[in-house]
């Protein structure tokens with residue numbers, strides 16, 4: 001090339017590079033990366049700002065059935081992002097009016113079952129599958145996981161939560177968040193915080209001590225926020241000590257952002273709180289669902305605009321909220337222009353759902369080695385729920401699946417022979433009643449409502465015939481609960497109905513008289529009474545609500561192709577009155593409480609049982625296997641000064657005859673001191689690989705001084721008091737296999753946090 005033409009072409013490229021295509025676009029910045037955010041916010045009109053912090057309603061055109069979306073500002077390259085419920089799977093409409101395609105999602109087991117696996121790898125795998133389904137269906141953020149504490153077994157949404165214990169809740173949530181977010185879609189920790197009931201959930205004032213908040217109700221969020229950095233947090237409906245969560249600066253800024261180091265954005269729960277300005281100021285960045293569907297919410301952007309104009313809301317506050325939202329938007333598939341397929345791998349995810357389900361089922365009783373069953377065993381299967389098997393709870397946590405594998409179907413597919421007459425009589429009974437007006441499923445606010453059909457009365461002759469024809473009698477007991485409503489300590493709910501009691505009684509008597517066994521399968525989402533009937537049957541399998549592959553997963557356990565390894569992450573009390581919050585749930589008066597006092601304080605679940613010697617029916621951490629395990633050589637192997645931590649190890653050996661996995665638990669009994677402490681607290685847990693008979697594995701657990709410390713609410717400080725800490729390895733909270741001491745010579749201030757959420761009233765001490 002000649003020198004002159006080279007100069008000419010250089011000149012042209014310089015002109016092309018620097019000459020703006022239009023003077024207009026040169027001035028309007030586009031959202032591109034974190035560095036662009038400030039200029040993008042600068043370029044926004046006040047209207048655009050107010051719209052961006054309020055959702056666009058529940059009518060999500062791009063993905064029908066999704067829970068909500070944010071406002072798009074195309075001129076600044078800000079896309080609308082789409083949010084979908086969980087936590088048991090992606091929740092979208094399965095069909096769309098304009099197309100014959102289907103958009104079914106996979107229903108995974110409920111979180112309570114996931115926690116019962118005691119295996120963070122299972123939680124992670126399920127999270128990852130959910131995240132992938134979300135991404136392929138055009139979702140940017142999953143409204144999951146949910147991790148409120150099982151304060152009381154009657155909590156209507158307990159099925160959506162993991163446990164009564166914050167450590168296992170936080171670890172499971174962290175693993176789930178990591179799984180979801182590994183796909184490049186966001187996860188949401190919800191409902192922040194102390195949202196432990198459905199009764200008057202939009203207005204209830206939770207009165208709770210700072211100590212119980214820090215040690216129990218915030219702890220899981222702390223673990224998950226720090227370990228997994230979720231993109232978003234959803235504030236809860238309730239008030240905490242007088243202020244709505246979504247309007248609570250102590251909660252959302254002082255605690256969440258400062259103490260817990262959360263970096264994403266906060267959204268309200270749907271229609272939560274009352275005052276958009278207070279929400280903005282508190283650090284609740286996004287108000288959901290917004291939109292114009294409901295007359296009571298179209299005002300939100302307008303209120304915000306007026307507040308900025310009249311000076312009651314500093315525009316800087318709004319800018320900060322927007323910045324939090326934009327930082328997350330930058331990471332979303334919508335921003336990146338991801339071309340989703342609408343074709344997630346439902347076959348692969350069904351398999352993940354089935355494996356997770358089997359991994360979290362808990363064998364509560366197995367006398368006379370009634371289970372597993374030999375191949376081809378004939379079964380007299382009783383109970384309506386064998387046909388209408390319950391995959392999960394109702395409300396926003398429900399998933400629209402193509403099919404749920406019933407228990408009857410699953411057992412037959414595994415080669416078991418079901419008594420044909422019995423199966424026919426249940427099938428006919430259910431299809432007949434479903435045609436009656438009162439039992440017809442109908443469309444509720446949040447999806448299909450399926451009225452409960454009364455248990456089919458079992459004739460004596462029917463049982464006699466089944467006893468004659470089959471090797472074992474299996475009775476299925478089912479319960480469903482969900483959003484909006486707490487459960488009740490009544491027959492048909494926490495208690496068995498007379499018909500159910502009679503069924504267990506008669507069937508067990510008759511099978512036993514013939515020298516045959518019975519078993520009960522519990523297809524439930526939260527504890528029920530077991531003490532009144534458990535002696536009558538030989539085996540009890542707690543299948544929880546195991547997702548869409550229910551029948552297959554139950555068959556995997558009954559056949560022994562999967563050895564049960566689930567353990568309880570929530571206590572089964574002997575009677576409801578043995579629950580520490582029984583007198584204060586859901587508040588007083590129980591049918592319409594304005595406040596609920598957490599008078600049991602830090603003594604939730606097993607913390608109460610172990611401290612006050614209240615015997616449960618089945619304790620926290622309990623679960624049987626078809627094999628046995630030995631725990632040996634518990635020791636502190638290493639002190640790590642730089643990280644203020646130490647490592648504990650224990651060796652677990654399979655001493656039985658079949659391969660199996662064991663969930664091992666590390667508890668701590670802290671020394672008495674100035675601070676109140678429960679007798680026992682879970683501090684770590686782990687699960688072995690599948691151990692062959694005779695095989696052993698050493699599990700290691702790292703404990704930090706923070707893990708062992710207690711909260712001193714007078715100083716807003718986590719303190720490790722001096723004394724001897726008993727480090728215990730247990731197969732359950734009542735089955736401690738070994739103890740080693742860990743001595744602390746002087747009190748140690750571990751962490752100072754903000755003095756937040758102090759109750760305004762004296763909380764009565766009940767224990």
Ligand code: BGC
Nearest residue numbers: 067085143190269270396483
């Ligand atoms: C629930 C949330 C859910 C939201 C959107 C609310 O009623 O409490 O858990 O994410 O609805 O469906």
